[in-house]
Amino acid sequence: MNNLNLAPLYPEIFLVVATSFILLLDMFLSDARRNLTYLLSLASLAVCAALTLVDFNNGQTTYTFYNMFVSDPMSNLLKLFSYLAVGLTLIYSRQYTTDRQMLTVTTGGEFYVLALFSLVGQMVMLSANNFLIIYLGLELMSLSLYALVALRRDHTQSTEAAMKYFILGAMASGFLLYGISMLYGATGSLDLAEVARVTASGTVNRMVLVFGIVFVVAGLAFKLGAAPFHMWVPDVYQGAPTSVTLLLGGAPKLAAFAICMRLLVEGLWTLAVDWQQMLTVMAVLSMAVGNITAIAQTNLKRMLAYSTISQMGFMLLGLLSGVYAGSDATAAASAYSSAMFYAITYVLTTLGTFGVIMLLSRAGFDAENLEDFKGLNQRSPWFAAIMMVLLLSLAGVPPMMGFYAKLAVLQSVLGAGQLWLSILAVLFSLVGAYYYLRIIKLMYFDDATDTSRIVAHGDMRIALSLNGIAVVALGLLPGPLMAACSAAIVRTLAS
Known part of the structure; x- marks a missing residue:
């Protein structure tokens, strides 16, 4: 190990330098030339x-900076999908932010710069191998997202959402820090490998460790948006500009999955019996609260917020199934890879769903209510078909990507011998199918109340089309991506 080896940090270093350059350059650009900021961000x-x-192709695990930072297959694969998620978000948001004057002389290119800085925080979280590095990455991501939610300073709803998100986010960060401090006090180290070694020795006070885990899991649950720490999700999703909502619901979920793996699986594996029980409760509550409450929603962004809560509950099932697998390393790796595949599936599907919402929005009008999707097939059969594919994937209907993701998680739960959890997951999925199918019914069987022409720029039309096709293709041929997830998890845990 070379503690001064900067090679694993080249992506992070480059993105920090590039984002700083974009920030400086944007100060001298007029509104008419702000397209350059967009292109440089994508580049x-x-x-x-x-x-x-x-x-990622090297497939090696490299530690640097005294084991505080790690480049391994899991972090590299999730980083690739994080780039894809942020890139698609910028493409989908281009016209939306322009129509709402979010790229004026007053705000400049702050949307792009803050989005990239939030990505830097996520990249640090993905590669963190130390409690403090995880926290630093988390706060860099969170502070950028707080500012993005409040970017429309003259919009009361956005300001209110930002205040709620900031206050509850600060409280969650406090939970996480307090839990970390207790774990540090018990083990005497912030290094995840050292914490795992000390806890396995059985020489530390178990009561202190359990209290620390409770606070750590509470902080992680907030970032995932899992019940009962989901209070911020519906209000922030609805109040934030749709482009920012997509940033919240996309790549950060991959980072949250990664820190769950780092903290719980790699660092606190010997205490799995304790945190597994908490994950079980949160998974069941998330599926129940998310699916049942979503039925009553008429605002589509709010409905998708509750959908997110339920989807995170399903992902938690994959994480906790690896614990039930006990000493069977193969079964545990299969469970974690199914959770990873589910997180990637959720992000890809959510990107397209919010992309269609922004496609139907225009200056002075946000397509946020269910009625706004009435008769979409009459206005644009192609985009109605894409939205249908994405909704069916979220509902877990074959042959979409979401079906295979749910199937993989359920197989892991059954393999762990938890039949009752599988039955509950299937029942809640059936409940959730109702509100997804309701939107499809509005698009295809109701008359359009808005007959205005749908305008899609070339880059958005291509990206949204490819997004929808990918959801179908990865549902028909999930093998390569699942194999990549499995290989990444196995190699990461082996290192």
Whole structure:
């Protein structure tokens, strides 16, 4: 191990330098030339993807900075999908932010710069191997997202959402820090490998460790948006500009999954019996609260917020199934890879869903209510078909990607011998199918109340089409992506 080896940090270093350059350059650009900020942001993501792809193809695990930072297959694969998520978000948001004057001389290119800085925080979280590095990455991501939610300063609803998100986020950060401090006090280390070694020795006060885990899991649950720490999700999703809502619901979920793996699986594996029980309760509550409450919603963003809560509950099932697998390393790796596949599936599907919402929005009008989707097939059969595919994937209907993701998680739960959890998950999925199918019914069987022409720029039309096609293709041929997830998890846990 070379503690001064900067090679694993090349993507992070490049993105920080590129984002700082974009910030400075944007100060001298007029509104008419702000398209340059957009193009440079996408180019920066492409370069980061190329740098990360090199590390991913090597398949090696590299530690640096005294084991505080790690480049391994899991972090590199999730980084690649994070670049994709942020890139698609910028493409989908281009016209939306322009119509709402979010890129004026007053705010400049803050949307792009803050989005990239939030991505830097996520990248740090994905590669963190130390409690404090995890927290630093988390706060860099969170502070950028707080500012983005409040970017429309003259919009009362956005300001209110930002205040709620900031206050509850600060409280969750306090929970996480307090839990970390207790774990540090018990083990005497912030290094995840050292914490795992000390806790396995059985020489520390178990009561202190359990209290620390409770606070850590509470902080993680907030970032995931899992019940009962989901209070902020519906209000922030509805109040934030749709482009920012997509940033909240996309790549950060991959980072949250990664820190669950780092903290709970790699660092606190010997205490799995304790945190597994908490994850079980949160998974069941999330599926129940999310699916049942979503039925009553008429605002589509709010409905998708509750859908997110239920989807995170399903992902938690994959995480906790690895614990039930006990000493069977193969079964545990299969459970974690199914959770990872589910997180990627959720992000890809959510990107397209909010992309269609922004496609139907225009200056002075946000397509946020269910009625706004009435008769969409009459206005645009192609985009109605894409939205239908995405909704069916969220509902877990074959042959969409979401079906295979749910099936993989259920197989892991059954393999762990938890039949009752599988039955509950299937029942709640059936409940959730109702509100997804309701939107499809509005698009295809109701008359359109808005007959205005749908305008989609070339880049958005292509990206949204590819997004929808990918959801179907990965449902028909999930093998390569699942194999990549499995290999990444196995190699990461082995290191």
